[in-house]
Amino acid sequence: MSEQLHDLRLTVNGVAHALRVPARRLLSDALRHDLGLTGTHVGCEHGVCGACTVLLDGLPTRSCLMFAVSAVDVDITTVEGLTEADGTLGAVQQAFLECHGLQCGFCTPGFLTTVTAGLRQHPTPTEDDARDMVAGNLCRCTGYTNIVRSVLRAAELAGGEA
Amino acid sequence: MTTKLFGQKVQRTEDQRFLRGQGRYVDDIAVGVGTLHAAVLRSPHAHARITDIDVGAVLDLDGVHLVWTHDDLTGPMADPLPLLIPHPALTHGRTQFALAKDEVNHVGEAIAFVVADDRYLAEDAVGRIRVTYDLLPAVVGIDAARAADRLVHDDVPGNVGARLEQENGDARAAIAASPHTLSLDLTVERSASMPLEGRGTVARWDPDVGRMTVWTSTQTSTGVRAAVAARLELDLGQVDVVTPDVGGGFGVKINHPWPEELLVPLAARQLGRTVKFTEDRREHFISSAHERGQVHHVEVGYDDDGRVLGLDVEFWHDHGAYTPYGLIVPIITSTQLLGPYKPGAYRVVFESLYTNTVMVTPYRGAGRPQGCYVMERTMDAIAAALGKDRAEVRAANFIQPDEFPFDQGLVFQDGRELEYDSGDYPASLAKLKELVGWDDFPAFREEMARQGRRVGIGLACYVEGTGVGPYEGAHVHVETSGKVKVATGLTTQGQGHATVFAQLVADVLGCRFEDVEVVTGDTRRMPYAVGTFASRAAVMSGSAIHLAATRAREKALRIAAEALEASVDDLEIVDGVVSVRGTEASIDLGTVAVLSNPLRYAFDEASKAATQFSVGDPGKPPVAEDDEPGLEGRDFYSPERSTFASGMHAVIVETDPETAEISILKYAVVHDCGRLINPMIVEGQIHGGVAQGIAGALYERMAYDDSGQLLNASFMDFLMPYVTEIPARIDIDHLETPSPLNPLGIKGAGEAGVIPSAAVFASAVSDAEQPYHPGLAITAMPISPSELFDLRRRHPATPVAQRSRDHEERP
Ligand code: FES
Ligand code: FES
Numbered sequence: 001m002s003e004q005l006h007d008l009r010l011t012v013n014g015v016a017h018a019l020r021v022p023a024r025r026l027l028s029d030a031l032r033h034d035l036g037l038t039g040t041h042v043g044c045e046h047g048v049c050g051a052c053t054v055l056l057d058g059l060p061t062r063s064c065l066m067f068a069v070s071a072v073d074v075d076i077t078t079v080e081g082l083t084e085a086d087g088t089l090g091a092v093q094q095a096f097l098e099c100h101g102l103q104c105g106f107c108t109p110g111f112l113t114t115v116t117a118g119l120r121q122h123p124t125p126t127e128d129d130a131r132d133m134v135a136g137n138l139c140r141c142t143g144y145t146n147i148v149r150s151v152l153r154a155a156e157l158a159g160g161e162a
Numbered sequence: 163m164t165t166k167l168f169g170q171k172v173q174r175t176e177d178q179r180f181l182r183g184q185g186r187y188v189d190d191i192a193v194g195v196g197t198l199h200a201a202v203l204r205s206p207h208a209h210a211r212i213t214d215i216d217v218g219a220v221l222d223l224d225g226v227h228l229v230w231t232h233d234d235l236t237g238p239m240a241d242p243l244p245l246l247i248p249h250p251a252l253t254h255g256r257t258q259f260a261l262a263k264d265e266v267n268h269v270g271e272a273i274a275f276v277v278a279d280d281r282y283l284a285e286d287a288v289g290r291i292r293v294t295y296d297l298l299p300a301v302v303g304i305d306a307a308r309a310a311d312r313l314v315h316d317d318v319p320g321n322v323g324a325r326l327e328q329e330n331g332d333a334r335a336a337i338a339a340s341p342h343t344l345s346l347d348l349t350v351e352r353s354a355s356m357p358l359e360g361r362g363t364v365a366r367w368d369p370d371v372g373r374m375t376v377w378t379s380t381q382t383s384t385g386v387r388a389a390v391a392a393r394l395e396l397d398l399g400q401v402d403v404v405t406p407d408v409g410g411g412f413g414v415k416i417n418h419p420w421p422e423e424l425l426v427p428l429a430a431r432q433l434g435r436t437v438k439f440t441e442d443r444r445e446h447f448i449s450s451a452h453e454r455g456q457v458h459h460v461e462v463g464y465d466d467d468g469r470v471l472g473l474d475v476e477f478w479h480d481h482g483a484y485t486p487y488g489l490i491v492p493i494i495t496s497t498q499l500l501g502p503y504k505p506g507a508y509r510v511v512f513e514s515l516y517t518n519t520v521m522v523t524p525y526r527g528a529g530r531p532q533g534c535y536v537m538e539r540t541m542d543a544i545a546a547a548l549g550k551d552r553a554e555v556r557a558a559n560f561i562q563p564d565e566f567p568f569d570q571g572l573v574f575q576d577g578r579e580l581e582y583d584s585g586d587y588p589a590s591l592a593k594l595k596e597l598v599g600w601d602d603f604p605a606f607r608e609e610m611a612r613q614g615r616r617v618g619i620g621l622a623c624y625v626e627g628t629g630v631g632p633y634e635g636a637h638v639h640v641e642t643s644g645k646v647k648v649a650t651g652l653t654t655q656g657q658g659h660a661t662v663f664a665q666l667v668a669d670v671l672g673c674r675f676e677d678v679e680v681v682t683g684d685t686r687r688m689p690y691a692v693g694t695f696a697s698r699a700a701v702m703s704g705s706a707i708h709l710a711a712t713r714a715r716e717k718a719l720r721i722a723a724e725a726l727e728a729s730v731d732d733l734e735i736v737d738g739v740v741s742v743r744g745t746e747a748s749i750d751l752g753t754v755a756v757l758s759n760p761l762r763y764a765f766d767e768a769s770k771a772a773t774q775f776s777v778g779d780p781g782k783p784p785v786a787e788d789d790e791p792g793l794e795g796r797d798f799y800s801p802e803r804s805t806f807a808s809g810m811h812a813v814i815v816e817t818d819p820e821t822a823e824i825s826i827l828k829y830a831v832v833h834d835c836g837r838l839i840n841p842m843i844v845e846g847q848i849h850g851g852v853a854q855g856i857a858g859a860l861y862e863r864m865a866y867d868d869s870g871q872l873l874n875a876s877f878m879d880f881l882m883p884y885v886t887e888i889p890a891r892i893d894i895d896h897l898e899t900p901s902p903l904n905p906l907g908i909k910g911a912g913e914a915g916v917i918p919s920a921a922v923f924a925s926a927v928s929d930a931e932q933p934y935h936p937g938l939a940i941t942a943m944p945i946s947p948s949e950l951f952d953l954r955r956r957h958p959a960t961p962v963a964q965r966s967r968d969h970e971e972r973p
Contacts, residue, residue, distance in 0.1 A: 022282070024282065025282075029281075032189070032190075032193065033193055033194070033280075036193050036194060037183070038183070038185075038186075038187075038189070038190035038193055039182070039183020039184065039185070040183070041187070041358075041359070041409070042189075043358040043359065043360075043409075043443070043877075044443040044876070044877045045442055045443060046443065046876055046877065046878065048876070048877035048878055049358060049877055051358055078183065079181075079182070079183035080182065080183040080184075082183075083182050089178075089181060089182070093181040093182070096177070096181060097173060097174070097177045097178070097181060098173065100173075100174065100842050100843070100845075100846050102177060102180055102181070102656075103410075103656035103657070103658070103846060103850060104357070104358070104359070104407070104408060104409045104410045104655055104656025105176070105177070105179075105180030105181075105185050105407065105409070105656065106185075106187065106357070106358045106359045106409030106410060106656075107358050107409075108180050108181065108185075109183055112181065127890065131885050131886070131890070134885050135884055135885050135886050136884070137884070138358065138877065138882055138884060139358070140356055140357055140358050140410050140412070140850075140854070140882070141358075141410055141656050141846075141850045142846060142849060142850050142853075143848075143849030143850045143851070143852055143853030143854075143888055143892070143915075144849075144853065144884075144885040144888050145849045145888070145890075145891075145892060146846060146849065147885070148885065148890070
């Protein structure tokens, strides 16, 4: 079962990493197991739950539906990359904290990345926009009420300039 | 005096980690080179004899380290897994083997175990194992199990694992003598907990010290520890089980051990390498556990006021292929069905049946959603028969506030009497009617009807036995830095324990909230514990932590009093500083911690500061006979019986006259879990519970075909709600009737949200449809639009005029 390995460079949260993986290595597994960036979670591995969402050149993408070898030449942002340079929480993270937008925290990285991208498109969302923004991610714990509140609060914190 | 944190909406301390992507879930442990990965070959058939397993194509594969089938297991590992909670009524309990021996009884049952360099290779290897099966007919669903023309286990007659009857009074005689009687047949389908993180286990064996460390995503670390020690023939003292962050449990992670929780440590010891197993989503659907599948028959007798004089319930519980968790679920249904009511006489009997489907263990609510649904549908039926208001009929049956403690005359799941500690059901009902606008609804309905819209309202009441024993413990340790380390043995799956427990400690000890660090589910820190289930964490560990912190405080005050040459009664502790009230004299808690340990080396500032104080009688040993070094408190809490939280939900729904789509216009909750430690967290629990309840009432079911294949074993096909299915608002009101059973007056809040959902939706949807389809009764949950559509077709009694009005006036 020896597999052909591929050398590639992934740029994650502004840092370039060299790695050697088989063609079938999922991006989610490469991030978690090869690079040790375990903030990206895998809840279904079939593209439905959204827990594994990362940003590729700023756009939310399910890393369980993509091979690592196809993620070259893009900037990948994972949840680890959402914290400010000085270590404080980013607006979206801070909003989830304030609004109790998480319980077990397993779905949270996918929501944080999704909302980060969503607010860039829609800096001043209405409640309906906020619901739309998170409508592709599953959470089993929170019942979503506080997640929607978090989105609105994040927009407020970012001052419409997310 | 610092403000009390009890009752405050304190933001969660654990969130910092989660928000930065620094949560530590089991699959995040031992990441990187050197860790080996396991995969499991699972049965593709629901019922078959295994005649041969050929692992020849796998043994020599590059990167594969180990392949096991049942034949490779020896000693206790080769025995069936434990039956955790035996019960005399469970006359035919059966459990699976860690790896199937000769026979499989559901799709997904573990047959072979492979360890390889990574999960991809392990799955490749699993795919090369050849198994020869002799197919047997499958028993799927309660009807097939009851028919018993095929058996799941050859030696279990009639597929009946257990039959249990309880009676308080003579229900059948009371019904026979009642002025009115009714009978109902009510069904609930299977669903499942479905945490977003599946099961996972990592194990590492350290041969130098002869210790096994297991990280596992469980609701009971101590339970897994005992199981691993017993099956691997290790001393309990050689096994540490650590439960790091857990991505949701909802019941499914209480079963222990799962086969992998034994196989992974065994492989780690044999290979001398760290081994990891992470379940994938399909595996979770077909090899973890489900719940809820029950069929019920009710006979009830009542008077003109709707007062229940006699209630006789018979039900059949589908427990799947095995019974590792005993009869907990059906016992809860049979007892908690009574809710806030006191029938004149009550008899209940259930049969727990085998089927060739995934086994059943408690799922959030654990048998209560079914019980609540049965009782509340009965109340609705009585109201309909008498032409009375549904709320009024309920009120006529309530236990009154001055009747507590109230003994229901039954034995509860913990083997104790079913005795409610406190509550005020009439007050709850008044709040709920107000919150949902119960009395204004007829006018709203009329207004909607004018617009061609169908709306209905429903309500449902429940009582939930929470905080079950037997005990939990806690250890509180004040470090010389003044930081306070707290350990309790039960686990955490997102309920905010690190925050609420720190609130309790900061209140008792007078230290800064930020200085408290809470560890849960680590047997190295607290080896005596039960687990997190049955809404017991706040009641059990909360109380234990309160007691342990009180001990630490007493010791701190005793030592500080001596150091400050003051009386204990004159001392107070604020922000981690003990001071003599009204004077300048003070000492830091950290310094007190130094003084508590007569080991005079100056490691840090606190120890330097301590040199100015002298404590202890120079004429006596440095550690007195009845004392011990260190500023610590340890205690256990073990209550006589469960607390009983309660609540009521109401919903207003709209049903589409054409498509039969059901939408939620308003959802209201009145909730009484005693005193609230952190209202923000309690509300979060209610939100999540309500969402799971809506899911169970309208969407989620396990779709098995007749051969026992689960047709919807993915998130694509199992309809777990997104935000789009959940109402934008849930109106919540609290009532606080403190429990007299624990020092904090609290009851549990974890499951309440899901309990009344099937009942409340059945009530509201029926109410919406009744004017148009008289006789249409909702008796099976969940209810989908197509099922409602079909029910309408089967009850076409609608006056033609009314129906056409629907069409014409649709906006
Ligand atoms: S893990 Fe990628 S969408 Fe669920
Ligand atoms: S917080 Fe647990 S799944 Fe969302």
